[in-house]
Amino acid sequence: MNPLFHTPLSRRTALRGMGVTLALPLLEAMLPRTLHAAPSTYRPLAKSGAKPVPRAIFCYVSNGVNILDWVPEEKGKGYKLSPTLETLKEHREQFSILSGLGHPHCLGGHSGGDTWLTGANLQAVPGKDYTNTISVDQLIAEKVGMNTRFPSIEIGDESGTGTAMHSHTLAFDRNGTPLPAENSPQRLFERLFVPDGADSRDATLKRYAEKRSILDDVLGEARALEKKLGKEDKGKLGEYLAAVRETELRVQRQEAWVDVPKPVIDSAGLQLNSKPGDAHDRPMWLDVMLELSYLAFVTDTTRVISFEWAREAGGYGVGGENHHELSHHGGDPETLKKLAVVDRGYLERLARFMELLKSTDEGGIPMLDHTMLVYGSGMNSGPGGDHSPKNLPLLVAGGGAYGLKHNQHIAHDPDKHPPLSNVLLTVAQKMGVETESFSDSSGEFSELL
Template sequence: MGTKSWQITRREMLRGSGVALALPLLNGMRWAKAAEGAEPPKRMVVSYISYGVYEPQGDKGSHHDWSWWPCKDPGPLTFNKTTAPFEPLRDYVSYLRGLDHAGGYALGGHSSCDVFATGANMAGDETSNNISVDQLAAKRNGHKTRYPSLVMGSEGGTGSYGQSRTLSHYGPGRPIPALHRPQDIFNRLFQPYAGKSVNQVRAGLKREASVLDLMRENSRSLHGRLGREDQRKLDEYLDSIRALEQRVERTSEWTHQPLPQVDAKGLNLEASYQDPVEYLRCMYDLLYLALRTDSTRYASFMLESEFSTSNEVGKFATRVLGYSGQTHDIAHKRPAESGLWDNWRAQQHAYFLDRLRNTPEGDGNMLDQTVVLWGSAHPHQSHSTKNYPLQIAGGNTLGFRHGALHAFEGDKKVPLANLFVSMLNAVDAPTERFADSTGPLTEVLG
């Protein structure tokens, strides 16, 4: 893969000069800092595909060439037609069969996407979603980067109960709106001041901080005069104000640090739903750049929601395969194109993983330092909420071992949240319990 114009090395700057100079660490060199002795950052990405996957049965129980699962039996990976895009990444991917969230069982196949990254029991004790795995990591380490996390989704916003358009949640009842317009994402990451000078930005942040401080003091004065339920609601409101105060504080602090210099010439920031490949690859490129420039270390990306049939995202399969129905129908009506659809989605995700793998970092590459979960909250058939189709990739230097299909079935059944515990510990967000976890998922660790 060719070096981008914003990727500058000291060797390139000195080439042909005939002298040895101690160059300053320019913004464009920030990507190579880890290779020069500093410890590379540890990252986490959670990515989601909707409507489940294709799981046809082969003749006489053999494995089907177009099954989403690469092979039939647990053990070393072999790849079929659907999973062929991942074959060059064999040493960086593992498939996990039999994992799910018990908290999603009562939600129904599509609605269970709401708890994919949280494991919350929204149909039971928890009436609102809880914190997502990416946000728990961001809560522990998000202060180390300009942005605690990046939340993306092809449709944008939050959606509603049972029809989520975001994977990420701060905590009970606080979903994080997903960003879906490439130009907006680029501007937020790399041009956040919108043409204002740094002094203007700081002055505005100071005014905002004063207003928030006044709101907090006024609200606290009401607390003792309210009933218990109203006090609980007020406490949630005060927590929201404090979160805004923290965001203002961190934004103000980061105005003293130069923004990374990123050349957008190779990005089609005007990519639209009319060209799904161009759009998704631009989104993946933006995610890559956010991680590459260490603007953030934690991200989520919902490639489509489970309720996209009413919008242009629901027509992606029509545009890329010529399929005459909605994307939803490819999963549930099982037409001949189902395997091709899963293969197409695999191509897009493999593109992202390959970009990470092909970027040197420290003694390895970016994928070695980035653990990436990719999958769906229900399998293909019957809107089931059990046995999620899951792939875990990367994190090779963070303790993950790859190249196998693992089955967690029967007496080996454990919660998906066990994987989240392992992911969090791998990115230096020490965690003993997450949702209904019973411990780490040691089978995927080296």
């Protein structure tokens, strides 16, 4: 039995037989699980094995934060860290706090995970309850994804895609279709770093061939159908065919990597059995998923990662707290204190991840300078517990090699502010995407540059 994951045996457990009951001595199996908790022993590499390239990771926390303890009172350079941000004091030169920003067209509430990286109005299309758009990570993946085994990686504390308004993923393709997230460290490690056997290789190639055959049939039928359609329907069909062609390109990219060996990574120190839905495991699960993200970057296995640390309207805090319930605090001081504890617990995990990136040399500078990290939530629980898309908690770190400036609090009026999409656009541009707009952006976020 693995002591990290067992349910403690009751101290009242006894042996019964022949009408006699014998009490058991104190056994290890009766000890609380927390006594078996072990922090990660993983240590970062001294030097990166990848060439210096821009990377981006988007880290999402659900249910908002205690905004009163999050937003600093002072603005500009050299501001005083807020009580919550004190957790990151060792890294203050490497991050900026952006306050007052939001997604003007979003609905608010617990649909924030669906729209954090898209900025979409989910009810913009008449007659449809839900219509999303492409997320910025996928816009970036379209540009840089052909250079790596995986164009992007999607991680969440629940696997799959979830449901509309409560997605398990932050990533959406050009049709607004959610891309499934992975929540198992073991499966993610195997996908990234465990070599495929001969049988697995043949099965993979067969699967790709079947996909190509299906796509060929779909394209053939679509071309025949197009001649019978009116102008509006031809436009809709064109959007559908664009998605089919993107799938075709994705299959081709995957085929090209079948015979390229995966990086050799030792799993020592990686707690791959950690479970996101286990209150005891939460810190270790967050750490190991961030460690795998670090390894994916350091081996140039991908350059884009989206990571939903917990889905909206659910999920544990780092210590197993009911984060969703705490977000409905109603302004209660004691509940707000508990919510701030959750916020600081999350930032402790973020600080550790930043330290991994800072500790690894890449081309003579810390790897963090080649990595842009966006951390925040798509919801503001507000002073009274309202779930607003305004004044979203947002932190941007790293990217010094690409001109991002830090150690500042960039404050805006929550009712008069540039869209958060300006920040996403700026990250996309620094990743090499040649575009002047994204979603509802009005331009680059020059205050970061």
